Amino acid sequence: MKTKATFYHAGCPICVSAEQSLAAVLDTEKVDLEIVHLGEQSGRLDDAENAGVESVPALVLGGETLHINFGAALADLR
Amino acid sequence: MKTKATFYHAGCPICVSAEQSLAAVLDTEKVDLEIVHLGEQSGRLDDAENAGVESVPALVLGGETLHINFGAALADLR
Numbered sequence: 480m481k482t483k484a485t486f487y488h489a490g491c492p493i494c495v496s497a498e499q500s501l502a503a504v505l506d507t508e509k510v511d512l513e514i515v516h517l518g519e520q521s522g523r524l525d526d527a528e529n530a531g532v533e534s535v536p537a538l539v540l541g542g543e544t545l546h547i548n549f550g551a552a553l554a555d556l557r
Numbered sequence: 558m559k560t561k562a563t564f565y566h567a568g569c570p571i572c573v574s575a576e577q578s579l580a581a582v583l584d585t586e587k588v589d590l591e592i593v594h595l596g597e598q599s600g601r602l603d604d605a606e607n608a609g610v611e612s613v614p615a616l617v618l619g620g621e622t623l624h625i626n627f628g629a630a631l632a633d634l635r
Contacts (some may be wrong), residue, residue: 506584
């Protein structure tokens with residue numbers, strides 16, 4: 480079964496750069512990757528917060544939340 | 558050609574957790590992954606610093622340095 484992965488970002492340069500680097504090297508045989516732009520999909524802010532996301536860009540990978548560098552605080556996207 | 562990736566860590570729980578999650582889903586057809594324990598390989602601290610690593614765990618992926626969560630500052634490993 481594939482691991483569910485969600486990459487949350489907000490379109491910031493740091494977000495886009497991290498997304499391009501990381502998404503390119505994830506094994507699509509192992510990971511089912513969804514990319515969520517929280518600036519455009521504000522309905523997903525609660526999902527992100529519930530997964531423990533405090534800032535973007537972040538990758539929620541299975542049960543683990545990985546904050547990758549720092550683009551913007553989640554609180555500032557509301 | 559494979560992208561060179563170096564995962565720097567220091568054996569901390571946050572480091573190990575991030576390593577296990579992320580290393581498991583990297584595409585080994587695309588990435589040549591090296592894992593460096595800076596606590597045991599202190600000779601690599603300069604490499605890490607030159608790559609822009611400020612804290613561990615961090616993944617240097619091609620030319621980009623991704624700080625993943627926060628385990629320890631690089632300065633505290635010297």
